Amino acid sequence: MKGMVFTELLSMAEHALGEAAVDDILDGLALDNDGAYSAVGNYSCGELMRIVGAISDHTAIPVPELxxxxxxxxxxxxxxxxxxxxxxxxxxxxxxxxxxxxxxxxxxxxxxxxxxxxxxxxxxxxxxxxxxxxxxxxxxxxxxxxxxxxxxxxxxxxxxxxxxxxxxxxxxxxxxxxxxx
The missing domain is CATH 3.90.1520.10 (H-NOX domain)
Incomplete structure (x- = not known):
């Protein structure tokens, strides 16, 4: 999956929650590259879904709505x-x-x-x-x-x-x- 999807997800989350909250969310996950994404890189969809799940847990917004x-x-x-x-x-x-x-x-x-x-x-x-x-x-x-x-x-x-x-x-x-x- 293109990194643009990851960078936009994190941008949306930072806009809504703040950079510190997003850093805390990412720190709580054992991500392959520690949550650093390039818009042109390729990353696993499973990792994206883990981040979405963690943001969902943090905000109590159900995954489909998020x-x-x-x-x-x-x-x-x-x-x-x-x-x-x-x-x-x-x-x-x-x-x-x-x-x-x-x-x-x-x-x-x-x-x-x-x-x-x-x-x-x-x-x-x-x-x-x-x-x-x-x-x-x-x-x-x-x-x-x-x-x-x-x-x-x-x-x-x-x-x-x-x-x-x-x-x-x-x-x-x-x-x-x-x-x-």
């Missing part, structure tokens, strides 16, 4: 860092539809070793989209938060329905996004 909030945070960082991806999209559905064949193509150019989830999209008219998410990592709630933040970014009310598929423990889901406004 992942959702983290997805929202990361979406905001993407908007700040890569505004061109969003500039020509008329709505959230168009942006969501572009993830696999536009955004991930560019990510792979920058990081050929990136292990990205897959997104299959199916349009239902002009106001609804179903995204099927599959990953080797248990990050369905993270993805949900990213979708929520995308909808909020475009200021279009929408109903988001999440259906986990298979018994892959939060590794696959269908997100149905219906614009309501």
């Amino acid at each position: 992942q959702r909030r983290f997805g929202q945070w990361v979406h905001g960082r993407f908007v700040e860092g890569y505004p061109a991806f969003f500039a020509d999209k008329p709505n959230a559905l168009a942006m969501l539809d572009a993830i696999e064949n536009e955004v991930h193509v560019e990510v792979r150019k920058l990081y050929p070793d990136a292990e990205l989830p897959t997104f299959e999209t199916e349009w239902h008219g002009m106001r609804a989209l179903t995204m099927t998410y599959r990953s080797d990592r248990p990050l369905v709630p993270f993805c949900h938060g990213m979708i929520e933040a995308c909808v909020a970014h475009f200021r279009q009310p929408a109903e988001i329905t999440v259906t986990e598929i298979g018994d892959d423990h939060a590794r696959a889901a269908r997100f149905h996004v219906q614009l309501t406004g």
